[in-house]
Amino acid sequence: MAIMFVLAIYFLLPIYFLFVAATKPQGDLVSTFGLAFSHFRLFENLGDLFGRSNGIFVQWALNSVIYAVLGAGVGTLISALCGYALAKFRFRGREFLFSVILGGVLVPTTALALPLFLLFSAAGLVNTYLAVFLPSIVSPFGVYLARIFASAAVPDEILESARLDGAGELRTFFSVSVRLMTPSLVTIFLFQFVAIWNNFFLPMVMLQKESLFPITLGLYEWNGQTVHIPDLQESVITGALVSVVPVIIVFVLLQRFWRSGLAAGSVK
């Protein structure tokens, strides 16, 4: 019990520190103790954050949401279709295809992002939303999960009776199987959402235009400038808090989906 409390403090302390720091005026960051509140200035800090550089932070937040929601949405749909086919249809090369897709998990970020940059600059896609969005929709791990979930959640008997009724496979998928797979689709969506939300290397390689940045890249750039513009420090802290809190809330609310997903992921 005591060990668990020490660990819980370890996990929560940095987030608590961030919250306390986000409520302070810039001057108090250095002069007051980091874990105790001083002047409560959270709302002014938020105003500063959202007002800085013509509201660029709002743009970054919006970009993060666009990349993560659209990317995870499209990504979940195509992973589900592919994983479902791998689980439910018998066809030549099925296991080979699955191995190649799983192998994708092992490819290092630089091995992908750097050549992608060269290919995308040849295609004129660098510095566009598509440069970050298109690679984000591919999730080999999502296909892996979809295959496991589909074999567990969709009974063959239902598919057979749908076939006897003369329904096409795609129609059966969208009207019957998707409903049975809904909890697992939420899991895949969450995993991919977090992966895109956290992504940093790909946007860093692809984007120079600040207006296209996601929050991670924007705060990273600001953090690098605090040496010259100390005032930015308070905005980096407040921005970090703003980017973390909504996701934590969604997390806690959707916990049961995570647990079912992680459980399935650990079955070999």
Added chain:
Amino acid sequence: MTDLAVTAAGGRRRRGVGRPRAVTILAFVLPFILPFVLFYLVPVAYAVWQSFLVVRRTGGEYGTLYTTFGGFTQYAQALQNSEFWGSIGRIALFGIVQVPVMLFLALAMALLLDAPMLKLKSFFRIAAFMPYAVPGVIAAIMWAFLYSPQLSPVVELFKGIGLQPDFLGPGAVLWSAANVSTWLWTGYNMLIMFSALQAIPPDLYEAARLDGASDWAIAWRIKVPIIAPSIVLTTVFSIIGTLQLYAEPAVLRQISSNISSTFTPNMLAYAVASGNNYQQAAAISVLLAVITFVLSVGFMRLTSRRVGL
């Protein structure tokens, strides 16, 4: 061949798995396969191709540049580069310490959460999993403030008991980065192990208990061997994650002069690519992919023989 024919030929009913027309199967797999090929396989093939090229000059110093096939020249150069070995050495040291510490912590927490007498289970579970919601860059920025000598409450607390820790010093900075990774991923790994523990039917413990086995004995002799596949899985994920380390050291580099631009292999590849030597960067990336593959598959092979998966 129809399902019926298969059934007759096989002499047993193959349950369920349909064999729709090729067009139907393509309609299901192509929406994923197409982007997968374009944004995964093509870049990898392109990186491999690039890694075999070299840029040369015609004639003397003022000749024009041209690109030509260079065989393993880029690989030979990477393998002779002391910065490459430096970065490999650093993440090897990082991984050998950080991965076991993190997974041991995760396992211990999972076992404690699974023990019947523990109170406040859901609080501990959520607390541990919360860092997973924090992007690596943001986590590193948060911890950077906690390491900074000017405004860290942690440094101040240490000063209170007469210590002067320098989290960003040359000897400590690698472990400060390791701490960020541990903070981020312990809860995630713990939850994978915990989910596996929950799937074990409780009556399995009853016989052991009748034989007088203690809770510890049950944990180490029964629970841990059963969830071994999950432990293997988390280890493989952690090995892959360690080899791809980028964001955390890149952020700490913004406040510490003790992190070079070539601190990890990914940082080295990026630095080399920024210097416009894409061919060399490609060779480094390919080497890293090969190392990742060998280590993950090697570890899985090794443990599957031991554990009997």
